[in-house]
Amino acid sequence: MRSRRSRRSACCNPIAAETIVTHPESAGVNERRPGAIAGLRSLIYNDVTAAVLLIAFCGFVYYLSTQIRQVPDALAQGMQPASYPQGVLVFIVAFTAMMLFESRARPLDVPEPVPGLAYATMAAMVAALIVSTWVDFFLGIILFVIVCVPLWGMRRYLLATLYAIAVAAVLYLLFGVFLSVRFPSGVISNLVSRLVGQ
Amino acid sequence: MTAFLEGVAFLGDPWNLTLIVIGLLIGTMIGILPGIGATMTTALLLPFTMVMDPIPALSLLLSIYCANAFAGAISAILVNVPGSSSAMVTCLDGYPLAKRGEAGRALGIATVASTVAGIFSVIVFVIGAPLLARVAYQFGPPEYFALTLFGLSMVASISGEGSAKNLISGALGVLLATVGVDYVTGAERFTFGYLELTSGLKVIPILIGLFAITELLMQTHVIHLVVERIALKAMKLPTWEDYKRTWRAILAGSGIGTFIGVLPAEGGTVASLVAYNEVRRWSKNKSEFGKGSIEGLAAAESANNSAVGGAMIPTLALGIPGSSVTAVILVGLTAQGVRPGPYLFNQQPEFIYAIFSIMMVSNVAWLFLGLIAARFFALLTLVPNALLWPSVFFLAVIGSYSLDQSMLDVWVMLAFGILGYYMRRFGFSVVPLAIGIILGDILETSLKQSMLIFKQDATLFFERPICLFFFACALLGVFSPHIFNFINRRRDAAALRTSEPE
Numbered sequence: 001m002r003s004r005r006s007r008r009s010a011c012c013n014p015i016a017a018e019t020i021v022t023h024p025e026s027a028g029v030n031e032r033r034p035g036a037i038a039g040l041r042s043l044i045y046n047d048v049t050a051a052v053l054l055i056a057f058c059g060f061v062y063y064l065s066t067q068i069r070q071v072p073d074a075l076a077q078g079m080q081p082a083s084y085p086q087g088v089l090v091f092i093v094a095f096t097a098m099m100l101f102e103s104r105a106r107p108l109d110v111p112e113p114v115p116g117l118a119y120a121t122m123a124a125m126v127a128a129l130i131v132s133t134w135v136d137f138f139l140g141i142i143l144f145v146i147v148c149v150p151l152w153g154m155r156r157y158l159l160a161t162l163y164a165i166a167v168a169a170v171l172y173l174l175f176g177v178f179l180s181v182r183f184p185s186g187v188i189s190n191l192v193s194r195l196v197g198q
Numbered sequence: 199m200t201a202f203l204e205g206v207a208f209l210g211d212p213w214n215l216t217l218i219v220i221g222l223l224i225g226t227m228i229g230i231l232p233g234i235g236a237t238m239t240t241a242l243l244l245p246f247t248m249v250m251d252p253i254p255a256l257s258l259l260l261s262i263y264c265a266n267a268f269a270g271a272i273s274a275i276l277v278n279v280p281g282s283s284s285a286m287v288t289c290l291d292g293y294p295l296a297k298r299g300e301a302g303r304a305l306g307i308a309t310v311a312s313t314v315a316g317i318f319s320v321i322v323f324v325i326g327a328p329l330l331a332r333v334a335y336q337f338g339p340p341e342y343f344a345l346t347l348f349g350l351s352m353v354a355s356i357s358g359e360g361s362a363k364n365l366i367s368g369a370l371g372v373l374l375a376t377v378g379v380d381y382v383t384g385a386e387r388f389t390f391g392y393l394e395l396t397s398g399l400k401v402i403p404i405l406i407g408l409f410a411i412t413e414l415l416m417q418t419h420v421i422h423l424v425v426e427r428i429a430l431k432a433m434k435l436p437t438w439e440d441y442k443r444t445w446r447a448i449l450a451g452s453g454i455g456t457f458i459g460v461l462p463a464e465g466g467t468v469a470s471l472v473a474y475n476e477v478r479r480w481s482k483n484k485s486e487f488g489k490g491s492i493e494g495l496a497a498a499e500s501a502n503n504s505a506v507g508g509a510m511i512p513t514l515a516l517g518i519p520g521s522s523v524t525a526v527i528l529v530g531l532t533a534q535g536v537r538p539g540p541y542l543f544n545q546q547p548e549f550i551y552a553i554f555s556i557m558m559v560s561n562v563a564w565l566f567l568g569l570i571a572a573r574f575f576a577l578l579t580l581v582p583n584a585l586l587w588p589s590v591f592f593l594a595v596i597g598s599y600s601l602d603q604s605m606l607d608v609w610v611m612l613a614f615g616i617l618g619y620y621m622r623r624f625g626f627s628v629v630p631l632a633i634g635i636i637l638g639d640i641l642e643t644s645l646k647q648s649m650l651i652f653k654q655d656a657t658l659f660f661e662r663p664i665c666l667f668f669f670a671c672a673l674l675g676v677f678s679p680h681i682f683n684f685i686n687r688r689r690d691a692a693a694l695r696t697s698e699p700e
Contacts, residue, residue, distance in 0.1 A: 045623060045624060045625075047625075050624050050625075050626075054366065061373070061388075064388060065387075065388075068385055068386070068387050068388075069385050069386075071383040071384075071385055075382075075383050076382075076383055077382065077646070077649075077650055078649050078650075078654040079382075079646055079649060080383075081380040081382075081383045081385035081387055082387070084376060084642055084645070084646075085373060085376045085387060085388075088369055088372050088373045088376070089373070091369050092366055092369045092370065092373070095362050095365045095366045095369060096362075096366060098361075098362040098365070099360065099362035099363055099366060101362075102360045102361070102362050103360075106360065109625065111623050112419065114623070115418050115419060115421075117418040117421060118415050118418040118419070118619070121414070121415060121418055122415065122616060125411075125591065125612055125615075126612070128591075128595075129595070129605075129608060129609060129612060132595070132605070132608070133605045133608075133609075137599070141591070141592050141595050141596075144588060144591060144592075145588040145589070145591075145592060148584075148587075148588040148591075149584050149585060149588055150584075151584075152421060152583060152584035152587065152588065153421060153422075153582070153583070153584045154582055154584035154585065163585060164588075167589055167592055168592070171592060171593070171596050174246075175246075175596055175600050179246070179249050179600065181596075181599075181600040181603065182603055183599070183603075184605070
């Protein structure tokens with residue numbers, strides 16, 4: 001979801017001291033403030049920042065491409081292994097310039113802040129995969145569901161636990177038994193394997 | 199004729215028919231649930247289809263694709279939230295109709311329009327795809343390079359914040375496709391010494407991350423959204439008067455949708471928008487549009503469904519995806535060892551007729567399924583997001599792992615999911631990135647082969663008329679959003695001048 005802020009100036013400079021006018025839908029929430037400075041989010045989420053990040057990324061990848069070994073001309077047949085990715089990087093830089101040109105006439109769209117739920121979900125995903133990788137595959141994802149169901153608004157922990165176990169069981173039967181996928185060994189996986197008789 | 203009969207005979211296998219029914223049910227359920235689209239569903243189920251033969255796999259994936267295109271209308275009409283992005287335009291007239299007590303009528307019109315358009319596009323597919331494949335026989339590596347470039351240029355007009363961002367996203371996808379061993383020289387590129395990266399990044403976990411995990415994280419922004427749901431008592435078939443009013447819109451939507459579906463990278467969303475605008479332009483009841491026009495509803499629904507058959511034409515005839523869903527299907531076919539392109543039509547023509555049969559059966563079956571069971575499917579809109587979305591992560595993890603039984607694929611899936619989320623926050627669409635990764639290999643291969651043929655003289659590209667044609671189309675694709683904006687601005691300015699009082 002992105003809230004819209006109209007910008008009078010054609011320049012894409014995010015911190016120019018111009019009037020920032022909000023859209024009529026949010027009138028009354030943010031009034032006209034002459035000389036107001038855009039917040040940190042409009043500094044981050046604007047095309048200039050994106051362009052800087054992209055060019056820095058292209059520069060870094062170009063440096064990495066110079067480490068790709070050269071091959072004899074007879075083998076390269078006119079195109080060294082690094083040439084093609086370097087050509088693509090040139091196009092990305094050109095499109096970045098095009099993006100800055102397009103952004104001149106486009107009002108700055110500042111997205112809403114990242115909700116806490118998004119960060120919590122990301123953290124839960126990473127934690128779940130750490131548990132799945134080093135403890136038990138299914139335990140990690142079951143824990144993710146148990147944690148996220150209440151986080152996402154359904155504060156019924158028993159239901160969440162039962163639901164997580166039921167989904168895990170169905171997917172284990174589908175993939176592990178029916179499709180013969182071998183899941184990594186872990187505490188629960190070994191137990192279930194013994195119960196199922198594999 | 200033999201190939202046609204062999205293709206249709208695949209339907210005689212009860213397993214294929216069962217998979218079609220399962221696909222219709224899954225596609226309908228997914229189509230009704232906002233946020234989960236056919237692209238995500240096919241990406242999530244792709245690992246599951248790897249153990250199947252190509253035809254059963256396609257039975258499942260194509261029936262999901264067809265049903266999803268239909269079913270997005272149900273939540274668009276009842277809840278004013280499109281079940282899939284291609285049903286966005288359906289909200290404009292479907293929901294107002296539902297609000298004044300005509301939900302059953304709206305759904306009936308949407309279902310019939312979808313079915314007619316779907317059948318139309320499948321017939322065009324079975325006629326048009328072989329013709330296009332015959333033309334593609336003339337293609338050599340230079341033509342394939344130009345065609346792939348054209349396919350990539352079309353990502354410029356996918357929804358997002360401007361064509362340049364889509365092109366950057368597509369180019370990043372092409373760059374990611376260079377990871378691995380260069381097939382000509384054997385040199386490793388961007389592998390950082392990891393053995394797992396020598397064969398390149400695996401596409402399926404990336405697709406799952408970009409389409410499933412990214413959407414899961416985007417849903418955290420709308421978790422508290424309260425939607426007003428209109429109850430559905432029964433679906434009503436259109437009356438004779440309704441048919442008289444909407445047949446032109448259905449015909450126009452079918453034609454426009456099929457044509458736009460054929461264009462690489464465009465899909466149902468663009469098709470429904472264009473068809474809606476066109477039908478409104480020549481309708482005698484312009485004032486009804488946006489307030490419950492059955493013509494507008496019929497145009498939108500017929501276009502987004504006919505784009506399904508249209509999108510299959512370049513996917514199978516040329517190996518260039520016609521939409522994001524067919525991009526995923528293309529990955530699945532390639533992983534199965536099926537090589538889309540003109541050789542497929544020559545060596546395995548029954549394959550094409552099998553796809554025709556699957557899509558025809560899916561379209562007809564959904565008509566009955568929709569009429570009978572729409573009321574029950576509509577209850578799915580009551581499923582809490584708190585149960586739904588954590589399950590998507592479950593499926594995404596298991597699906598990514600099951601491909602090669604490697605946890606690295608799961609971590610790649612998660613990394614791209616988070617990357618996709620921040621890309622969308624910066625206004626970059628993830629669909630071009632996916633298409634860039636899929637087409638990147640073909641682009642590089644055909645370029646290198648072309649340079650070999652041309653003895654490193656790139657100007658020889660311009661001596662081949664088909665290459666020139668596709669290069670011109672590519673330039674048009676890149677700059678068409680700007681051209682259309684310019685034309686629209688001039689038209690608006692002219693309209694403003696004529697409407698100003700003298």
